[in-house]
Amino acid sequence: TLAQTKVKAIKAGRLIDVVSGEVLKNQIILIDSNIIVNIGANLTIPKNAEIIDLSNATVLPGLIDCHTHITTQPSGDYYADIFRKTPMDYAVTAHIFTKRTLEAGFTACRDVGAAAFVDVAVRNAINNGEIVGPRLKVATLFIGSTGSHGDLNGFSPFLSWQFPKQMSGVADGVDELRKQVRYNIKYGADVIKFGASAGVLSEEESVGAPQFTQEEMNAIVDEAKIWGRKTCAHAHGTQAIKMAIKAGVASVEHGSFIDEEGIELMKQHGTYLVADIYNDDYILSEYGKLGYPQKIIEKERLVGRLQRENFEKAAKAGVKIAFGSDAGVYPHGWNAKQFFYMVKFGLSPLQAIQSATINAADLLDWKDKIGSISKGKFADIIAVEGNPLENVSILEKVKFVMKDGITYKNELKK
Ligand code: ARG
Known part of the structure; x- marks a missing residue:
């Protein structure tokens, strides 16, 4: 079914897993319309996917x-x-x-x-x-x-x-x-x-x-x-x-x-x-x-x-x-x-x-829907330049915003 619908693939240079506290490197997040369907380092990106390149950024949940x-x-x-x-x-x-x-x-x-x-x-x-x-x-x-x-x-x-x-x-x-x-x-x-x-x-x-x-x-x-x-x-x-x-x-x-x-x-x-x-x-x-x-x-x-x-x-x-x-x-x-x-x-x-x-x-009783970048959750995803775990104030300058699979802001486009 991935091939039939409009799939987006985010290339995340760093990804903050807020559940484990780990920072994962070079991850791919696959999004099918508004839902995160897969996350991993070695995923095959479907041919028709729209690629969002955040490989120089830190990606975290909205x-x-x-x-x-x-x-x-x-x-x-x-x-x-x-x-x-x-x-x-x-x-x-x-x-x-x-x-x-x-x-x-x-x-x-x-x-x-x-x-x-x-x-x-x-x-x-x-x-x-x-x-x-x-x-x-x-x-x-x-x-x-x-x-x-x-x-x-x-x-x-x-x-x-x-x-x-x-x-x-x-x-x-x-x-x-x-x-x-x-x-x-x-x-x-x-x-x-x-x-x-x-x-x-x-x-x-x-x-x-x-x-x-x-x-x-x-x-x-x-x-x-x-x-x-x-x-x-x-x-x-x-x-x-x-x-x-x-x-x-x-x-x-x-x-x-x-x-x-x-x-x-x-x-x-x-x-x-x-x-x-x-x-x-x-x-x-x-x-x-x-x-x-x-x-x-x-x-x-x-x-x-x-x-x-x-x-x-x-x-x-x-x-x-x-x-x-x-x-x-x-x-x-x-x-x-x-x-x-x-x-x-x-x-x-x-x-x-x-x-x-x-x-x-x-x-907010929305733990099954949002709050982390996890399979099955809504694609509410943001990105910043630099590492907010070293300097949290970087979050004052969010460069990329996706909500429900729609990109509202992308200042990281090359
Ligand atoms: N709405 C709050 C109140 O009027 C604001 C308090 C703001 N001040 C603070 N130190 N948090 O009580």
Whole structure:
């Protein structure tokens, strides 16, 4: 059958096997439409195959970012972003960000919170081949309590949040929360995201305080489970992290103030840590200029530093790590800048790459489809010049991107 269909053969100078950690030399990857059908050093390339020569490059599986907000990024004016935009604005520009993300080598993302189901529309348009972007699993509305990180705080009670009730994930109490989970799933959520603790880029006090009771968190996770969905929790605070783990979340996002006990709990429960440890740089250098309130920038100063130190403790203790950068807080397409910090704070370059490939695929329940260059998986493949196991920042300059067997970028063509 190989001879009948359009086969592609990638000649890979070096191939990173993210499962074994080995670097294989001079491999041939055979791709039949969108599926990897064979990999090896001595394969016969079918006569009609299209040959993609990456023999001077390092080839690895497409990268996966488990924490993006791909429908938005700061436009340069804090108040305009909050008060002068509608979900229609996000809907018309999201395709720019999805394309940038894909061209940066991220062939899949988990998008963890978007307005008005724009994320569902974007995911579907990508799946239908109408716009270009990574494979997406989306969370739809961020579920948060009244006054939480998911609400709009700091303004007059006579101003209301920009979305009507059915477009808001603000919910309180077990019954409302169960209904909110069902509502999100009804309209397309692949995963459920809720705010276990306060946040940085929002005006409520304290980044650490829990924002739901244990009973509420349990209800969210349980309801999601009934509908076959995993849950992830935005959690900076020490106590909120533990509450979320006990509730049974698949991943803790941010994890900034995690302590020893939290680290132990994550290991016991097999919870993934998805820590956005690059964006502190961007927030501290740019957000003052964007007009963000000083109070928010002060919160960032505290969180950014501690989050990196605590990430290192968690990483060294052997907590499962999946790559997630909070792209959208900083410009889309810069996702790979986080690798440098992951290596600076406790991971080997291989572990950092695994966090964004095989581990991320596991968290997203896509381990049988993506996350490694293996027989039977989708052909999501990237390449860089040089060796990212020696210098992980090379991943900031991805030169070749294939998703689902289609080449979207090739700067290595001779
Ligand atoms: N969305 C997150 C929040 O507002 C961003 C945190 C960014 N800062 C950091 N150090 N990770 O809480």
